[in-house]
Amino acid sequence: MMKHTKLLLAGMLVLAPSFSSALAAPLVATGCEAKRQDIVQQIDYARAHGNSHRIAGLEKALSEVNANCTDEGLLAERESDVRKKEQKVKERRQELAEAQADGRADKIIKKQQKLEEAQAELNEAKRMLNK
Template identity: 35%
Template sequence: MRDNKNSKMTIIKGITISFLFAGSTVVLAKDDSANLTGCAKKACEVNHQLLTAKRQGNSHQVVGLNKALNNTNEYCTQNGLKAELQQKIDDTNSEIEEYKTGLKKAKRQGKHDKVKKYQQKLNDETKQLKQLID
């Protein structure tokens, strides 16, 4: 019975290592996962971060990224990704509106340093929104 458990664990470890190496190959072959989409892209990005953390010897980050990779592989769905992206877009739009309000207020008050600060934040958020939409 004990040998059977050891055999199962060996098989599971082998499969896990195979997935990691396969993911590594995908990351290296795709270089930044440019041609992947959806959950495959997300898994590839997490795997890339995992490999970087391993190379840097960051064991705490490796543990967290292993968990993230497992969760991505198990729970990731296209609808979930769309909902997550839409939430980020909505949050960014809210930030943009707040910065526009702050910018108008700073202009009315003649506070040039705040105008500059709000304009920069507005530009950054607008750029981020464009990236999210793309």
């Protein structure tokens, strides 16, 4: 019996740090709550810098989020945004292919830059899916 108690205590001591760190880690807000927190943070920043016009706009945005935001609706918007950005990347790839077929270096460079911008926008839209 004593052997089991010592083993149990040793196990608890080994696991205690991982439990305490798990409890200390803050939960990351997602969806509408994350959007609310972001707006509140921006309001605090605007107040700290005396930007009354920005505060008014952000307070209106916060009111809209509080009244109308649902996690399901926000996710649907973000998924739609990803689909639009994917379509834009597809179009930019086609434009680049056409420029490459023409062989004009100046157009190729311009189309490559537009493709990279579209890909960056798509990556950001995908990142927002999990926020």
